[in-house]
Amino acid sequence: MTSTVPVEQNLIDSFLRLDRMPHIWCPGCGIGPSVTCFVKALQRNGLDPDKTAVVSGIGCAGRVAGYVKLDSFHTTHGRALPFATGLKLGNPELNVVVFSGDGDLIAIGGNHLIHAARRNMDITVICVNNFNYGMTGGQVGPTTPVDARCTTSPYGNFEEPFNIPHLVAASGATYVARWTVLHPRQLERSIAEAMSKRGFSLVEIIAPCPALYGRMNRQAQGLDTLHSYQERCVVRNGADTKDLGITFKGPIVVGKFVDIERPTFGDHCKELIERLGNKEGQ
Amino acid sequence: MKLWRKPFDQAEMATRPSRVLIDEVRCKGCGYCAEFCPLGVLVMSEDLNPKGYALPNVADDRECLGCGLCVTLCPEFAVRLVPIGDES
Amino acid sequence: MNGDVACAEGAISAGCRFFAGYPITPATEVAETMAQRQPQVGGVYIQMEDELGSMNAVLGASWAGVKAMTATSGPGFSLMMENIGLGVMLETPCVVVDIQRAAPSTGLPTLPAQGDMMQARWGSHGSYEIIALVPSSPQELFDLTIAAFNLSETYRVPVLVMSDEAVGHMSEKVVIPRLTPEQLSYRRRPNVAPEEYLPYRADGDLVPPMAVAGEGYRFHVTGLTHDEKGYPAMTAEAQDKLVRRLVDKIRLNRKDIIKCEEIAVEDAEVVVCAYGITARIARLAVEQARENGIRAGLLRFITVWPFPEERIAELARQVKAFVVPELNYGQIVLEVERCAAGRARTTLLPHMGGSVHHPETILEAIEEAAQ
Numbered sequence: 001m002t003s004t005v006p007v008e009q010n011l012i013d014s015f016l017r018l019d020r021m022p023h024i025w026c027p028g029c030g031i032g033p034s035v036t037c038f039v040k041a042l043q044r045n046g047l048d049p050d051k052t053a054v055v056s057g058i059g060c061a062g063r064v065a066g067y068v069k070l071d072s073f074h075t076t077h078g079r080a081l082p083f084a085t086g087l088k089l090g091n092p093e094l095n096v097v098v099f100s101g102d103g104d105l106i107a108i109g110g111n112h113l114i115h116a117a118r119r120n121m122d123i124t125v126i127c128v129n130n131f132n133y134g135m136t137g138g139q140v141g142p143t144t145p146v147d148a149r150c151t152t153s154p155y156g157n158f159e160e161p162f163n164i165p166h167l168v169a170a171s172g173a174t175y176v177a178r179w180t181v182l183h184p185r186q187l188e189r190s191i192a193e194a195m196s197k198r199g200f201s202l203v204e205i206i207a208p209c210p211a212l213y214g215r216m217n218r219q220a221q222g223l224d225t226l227h228s229y230q231e232r233c234v235v236r237n238g239a240d241t242k243d244l245g246i247t248f249k250g251p252i253v254v255g256k257f258v259d260i261e262r263p264t265f266g267d268h269c270k271e272l273i274e275r276l277g278n279k280e281g282q
Numbered sequence: 283m284k285l286w287r288k289p290f291d292q293a294e295m296a297t298r299p300s301r302v303l304i305d306e307v308r309c310k311g312c313g314y315c316a317e318f319c320p321l322g323v324l325v326m327s328e329d330l331n332p333k334g335y336a337l338p339n340v341a342d343d344r345e346c347l348g349c350g351l352c353v354t355l356c357p358e359f360a361v362r363l364v365p366i367g368d369e370s
Numbered sequence: 371m372n373g374d375v376a377c378a379e380g381a382i383s384a385g386c387r388f389f390a391g392y393p394i395t396p397a398t399e400v401a402e403t404m405a406q407r408q409p410q411v412g413g414v415y416i417q418m419e420d421e422l423g424s425m426n427a428v429l430g431a432s433w434a435g436v437k438a439m440t441a442t443s444g445p446g447f448s449l450m451m452e453n454i455g456l457g458v459m460l461e462t463p464c465v466v467v468d469i470q471r472a473a474p475s476t477g478l479p480t481l482p483a484q485g486d487m488m489q490a491r492w493g494s495h496g497s498y499e500i501i502a503l504v505p506s507s508p509q510e511l512f513d514l515t516i517a518a519f520n521l522s523e524t525y526r527v528p529v530l531v532m533s534d535e536a537v538g539h540m541s542e543k544v545v546i547p548r549l550t551p552e553q554l555s556y557r558r559r560p561n562v563a564p565e566e567y568l569p570y571r572a573d574g575d576l577v578p579p580m581a582v583a584g585e586g587y588r589f590h591v592t593g594l595t596h597d598e599k600g601y602p603a604m605t606a607e608a609q610d611k612l613v614r615r616l617v618d619k620i621r622l623n624r625k626d627i628i629k630c631e632e633i634a635v636e637d638a639e640v641v642v643c644a645y646g647i648t649a650r651i652a653r654l655a656v657e658q659a660r661e662n663g664i665r666a667g668l669l670r671f672i673t674v675w676p677f678p679e680e681r682i683a684e685l686a687r688q689v690k691a692f693v694v695p696e697l698n699y700g701q702i703v704l705e706v707e708r709c710a711a712g713r714a715r716t717t718l719l720p721h722m723g724g725s726v727h728h729p730e731t732i733l734e735a736i737e738e739a740a741q
Contacts (some may be wrong), residue, residue, distance in 0.1 A: 015588070019601075022307070022358065028312035028314070033355050036359065050585070051584050053584065066591065070588055071584065073433065074592035082429070085390075086388065086390060086430025086431035087583060090434060090435060091584050164487040188354075222314065223317055224312065236523055273409050
């Protein structure tokens with residue numbers, strides 16, 4: 001071969017806070033690939049990084065805000081969505097992305113999730129679902145499948161988990177997709193579509209948690225979890241969201257499920273302001 | 283394969299043979315890159331990095347086509363692809 | 371104009387263009403006025419699903435560069451505490467209005483009290499300092515809301531307007547002045563290039579210049595203990611440095627923040643210390659006491675936090691006694707007592723709320739204290 005051309009920085013490095021590397025995530029964690037897909041989606045869309053803001057909550061996925069080189073906010077547990085709501089309404093030109101985990105968004109943040117979807121806030125939510133509360137040591141969460149073991153479900157979980165796409169679709173989300181980290185091409189495309197979509201978009205990323213959820217459920221290596229995705233995943237774009245529940249060992253349905261149009265909250269605000277015509281207050 | 287018409291996205295889809303560089307400090311030996319490379323360019327080795335994680339090596343006699351799956355899958359942002367000279 | 375409405379109008383005069391709230395008696399009228407007025411002035415009204423959402427939306431809007439406010443009462447105030455703490459930690463300018471009602475818990479939703487005063491100071495977890503203003507009339511509710519915005523922008527801290535149901539639901543004449551831009555503060559802006567900007571490198575007054583989202587500064591801020599870059603810093607040194615600065619930026623600047631009104635205090639032997647609606651009633655009692663020959667005075671706290679410690683300590687050398695009427699079972703009296711340090715007697719005149727003190731009871735307390 002001919003001589004090498006020394007060029008091509010790692011695409012991702014320019015979007016990372018290199019002074020904070022290495023990050024805190026475990027070997028094999030699914031959040032790294034999620035961030036890479038997000039950065040590639042940003043580049044694919046040609047969005048101005050100066051106008052992109054990332055808001056996250058508490059948890060491993062919540063640490064994403066601290067590692068990306070964008071205006072980023074690491075807020076309190078479950079409250080990334082209302083913070084993002086205020087941010088977007090304060091400056092509608094911002095591309096606001098909420099990057100958080102299943103516990104943060106669905107449990108403590110559940111109320112905010114369904115209302116933001118109902119209002120059709122023009123925000124993109126990336127929900128990294130690893131089926132437990134990772135940061136605090138692997139407790140059971142609102143998405144843990146029945147029979148799975150976690151530190152606070154030592155005899156096997158008996159609570160039915162949430163079906164996230166179904167929940168947000170029923171609440172009024174205009175774009176809903178789910179992929180695993182082993183579907184990086186589709187994931188990147190979905191995140192790109194979600195960000196350019198006007199309206200509430202949610203992309204659920206099924207991610208391995210080898211150190212905790214994986215280890216407690218006989219998948220101690222990240223590779224074990226990824227192999228299980230290969231066996232269990234079924235791509236069904238447009239599937240009915242009620243069929244998307246995830247069981248302990250059953251199929252994981254991935255794909256793009258919802259892509260509709262609806263006026264956003266911001267649209268209505270704007271229309272009100274135009275109609276009432278700037279009557280300055282004294 | 284003989285093409286009777288040039289595909290519109292040929293430039294975007296063209297392969298870009300590359301050298302694969304692994305950041306030894308960042309790598310945590312999870313094995314995703316080696317496992318999922320479509321051409322088996324990377325193989326987990328017995329070499330250890332300073333933290334004790336097993337590093338992947340570039341196996342001999344294979345040619346990386348620059349698909350970038352290893353870069354995307356790496357949880358540590360530790361993989362870099364450097365395109366090699368002119369494209370065939 | 372109703373007090374709550376005056377509060378909303380004051381905010382709008384101050385430049386508030388974002389209101390996120392949740393209905394709660396007796397603050398609902400603030401939200402209703404905002405719902406009507408914000409679109410008229412090009413702002414946004416959003417009714418959030420709960421008070422936690424309201425507080426966070428206010429913080430988010432402030433980080434987008436917009437002056438933002440919420441209004442609530444006791445139960446909602448409790449819900450907002452964690453995120454008021456986030457506002458303190460992120461150093462976010464914003465205003466939180468608490469129209470206090472009888473408590474604890476659901477209490478008497480339509481009746482006044484002043485039972486959240488200590489909570490205003492200590493409600494969130496950790497060591498921090500905050501500013502709380504207390505109006506005594508709808509006009510003052512209007513004026514102090516503007517002052518609250520100015521203080522919050524100057525010191526990059528959430529500022530609380532601690533009113534009560536009596537003042538909030540009272541209707542009185544309110545004069546709305548035409549304000550010039552010089553009378554309104556806005557957060558200090560960074561004067562360096564984005565590459566050199568450190569989100570928490572403070573200027574001489576301990577307040578850092580603030581960049582907002584979307585301007586290319588690419589900053590990161592977090593509720594975790596952080597360093598000047600805004601990055602999480604998990605050391606005791608970083609904790610010490612940060613917490614001291616967050617507290618000192620208010621404490622060391624308190625001369626510019628604290629405001630009191632003094633009536634007949636110069637030669638007083640008994641000083642009534644009061645705030646909010648109680649101060650109006652106390653004034654009547656003080657005037658009556660003077661007519662009866664007692665050298666009584668009124669010290670009305672307009673800022674309760676930071677507390678006017680020096681003035682109380684000073685007065686304690688002069689007066690025989692302090693009388694502190696409050697619509698609670700003793701909160702600000704603890705501060706008065708602490709600052710008097712035993713040099714003057716301090717008497718609490720408690721009232722659990724639900725209605726207000728009768729001027730006669732305050733007069734009796736003054737007369738007793740004067741003996």
